[in-house]
Amino acid sequence: MPGPIPRREILKAAGCGFGYLALAGLADQQARAGVVDPTAPRAPHFAPRAKRVIFLFMQGGVSQVDSFDYKPRLERDAGKQLGFDDARVLANTGMRGSSQLIMKSPWKFARHGESGRWGSDLFPELNQCVDDLCFIHSMHTEGVAHGPATLFLHTGSATSVRPSMGSWVLYGLGTENRDLPGFVSIAPTSGNGGTRNYGNAFLPAAFQGTALGKAGGRASEARFRDLASLGQTDDSRRRHFGLLRELNAERLRRSPGDSELEALAASYELAWRMQDSAPGVLDLAGESKETLSLYGVGTPETDDFGRQCLLARRMCESGVRFVQVTYGDGTANPAWDQHANLAKHSDHARAVDRPIAGLLRDLKRRGLLDDTLVWWGSEFGRTPYAEKKGTGRDHNPGGFTVWLAGGGVKPGFAFGATDDFGHQAVQDRVHMHDLHATILHLLGVDHERLTYRYAGRDFRLTDVHGRVVRELFA
Template sequence: MHLPISRRDWLTRTGCGFGALALAGLSTAEAATANPLAAKVSHFPAKAKRVIFLFMQGGVSHVDSYDYKPRLTKDDGKLLAFDDARVIANTGNKGSSQRVMKPLWKFAQHGQSGRWASDLFPTVNDHLDKLTFLHSLHTEGVAHGPATLFLHCGSTNFVRPSMGSWALYGLGSENENLPGFVSIAPSSGNGGARNYGTAFLPAVYQGTPLGKAGGPASEVVVRNVRGEGAPFELLRELHAEQLKRTPGDAELEAVANSYELAARMQANAPDVLDLTKETKETLALYGIGDKATDTFGRECLMARRLCESGVRFVQVTYGDNTANPAWDQHSNLPKHGDHAHAVDKPISGLLADLDRRGLLKDTIVWWGGEFGRTPYAEKNGTGRDHNPGGFTVWLAGGGFKPGFAFGATDEFGHLAVQDKVHMHDLHATILHQLGLDHEKLTFRYAGRNFRLTDVHGRVVKEMLA
């Protein structure tokens, strides 16, 4: 039934407006007492309290890092058919012969688990017994834009809430004085702010960006947080008055909440992001002070400090704001080595630091990109093309099986063939470890219930401890 006037207008125009006054009183009282970021009860007991997502923007080559395929060395240089979606799109469905390309880094087994890994990430290899490898992940989208959006939001084209926003919406924050979702050094491309946005969820659950991809660590700050003399009491009174006049205004409530949070952050955020409070040993552990590793090391240490202070979801992006993201080596695959050197020690330091502080057991560290790379040389050159059909990510802590590997790609590392796991399944599994049922974590919008996994997804229980 379509009403010619809104409910608010109807309450205002009838009964001498007393209905509107009553609603305003109730709404204002609720707005004054309710905190939408307050910690919430999970659907079931959680194994993890928080997530640190280390996003390797552009797609790390899994066949050069963690997915050991001897066939690539055996058949190196041979021309074979790999008619995946990317080849078909580029050849007009005619197919073509592609030159098999062996790994550029040497593989070996590591730790008590005997997990295979190359020497692309030598320092992280010291921690393989802590990691859970997923070798059969596949996703949607063959280009960076749609694949990155799918990774973060579960959709390649529709505007949907990001995973961090869903987690914050479902669980709230453990610290009312800090944002519950922080995105460190996000990229402005391939979805940009949508990758930490709320879409139709209340704006209060949006991620707070710090710095930008490819920028210096000095820019990873909360701007103007040290401002003095801000008239917050006056702003609070003005917002309360406006809320009386327009009760239920979600945008105004979000603005009011943001100012309230900003006031509290002035007393807390500077200390949390102040790395000078760390010991020289800890700074060295993350590679801080070394030109190659300083920036990402600082960002990883900030992630640890934020999580330690109660932030629910922290994403750290290693990338840039160019058309071809950092790990996107269509040519010159050896460039992977430079990027790996920049992140290897910081990631190793993060894992070691979380573990020694007792935080790893209830923190999920998730490492990976939007897709992997092909086992063949693109255009018979010196790089690899995008590969969403089968690739590797790893997880640590948060109730995942340490020193364990699940799923497999074919003998070339091209397509997931054994125990295949879709990106929807990975999302469902991470939410599950946070105590959230991905089928129950919904929001009513446009006449239907939406969720991160849409109408798909299963929890991959084989990966859980």
């Protein structure tokens, strides 16, 4: 009768089985993948004006009446108590006509560029780029708190778990570079939805965003997580991956046509290729001193966001389809959320103004702005009156400003308007669903046709809403 088998022999003999079990377990967690290579390039529904998107997310709510939506009446009526339908009061009590103290902007406005667009001295560098910007002054959205409004901005839903916009774009168009993720979120925040803001929800896992760094972390140290094989030589890495590839191939041979398994195996292949391609994209050493200065890299107050914007440009050059760059400090309070100290807007503006202007100029001179859509904005705006009669402004989802640049939109153009106080969108109103539909259209995607069947119904980014704002198109 044979003796007991040593534990080492059992593990050695069962090693491949454990590998199969792990792979099968991971595959079982994936959403249903509809194609063998889910991120392969797909033809758009019609000729696109833009090939890719850079979304500059100003977390917390930039004040429209202190940046690009000039309202002289705030100066004339400063200090007066007037009645407003305040969004927070309405949400909490249902009451209308609350009395509020009008607060004028501490920043001076002037017209800029050949287009004569208004801008305050909060953003002096961006004011020099207004002839490339397409302003939407009549935005409105859902949610008066940061969490719901941020989720709505990113996913089109404030309550349900839905795929993020970048995931929808990757699902609809695929990636332009097989050696990099098609959707990257640079310095994402962990609050107000966290990973859901770049997550895939019920779309196959291949379409989720890949995080690079985190809010509050140093951009110079940002890396893709778990990419490097720590403690391994190049030779051992190759042998390790070769074994994994053989295990995957054997499992695929036993389960022909298993699209979930194929997608999972493809993710390992991408991770392997990224070990060679990603470090070069993240390395800024080859950039000229002039380019680094253009973005503010090397200057303390602009270095972090400047690096993030420069990385966004390098990723676009490398074929990444959707790049999100978040400006946030990683704290519980979103960066632009000045309820009692509006002057803090100046600190944040100094951190992003030069890098964003540098990004626009760099894209333009490289010929990338023509087919790259740059989108700048927050989850909502801010009130034209002082919060609690103080020195800050509260959240305002009823009327605010975003701007687009490049990618087929009209340069030096302004669309829509808020009322005389900059409180509510009143002319050519644009809902967040409309903005999503418009951005998809610029990418050559019909927002009504970009659907995914889940739980017995077809879902889309814009739900059952959204109109394409064609007035913005060049």
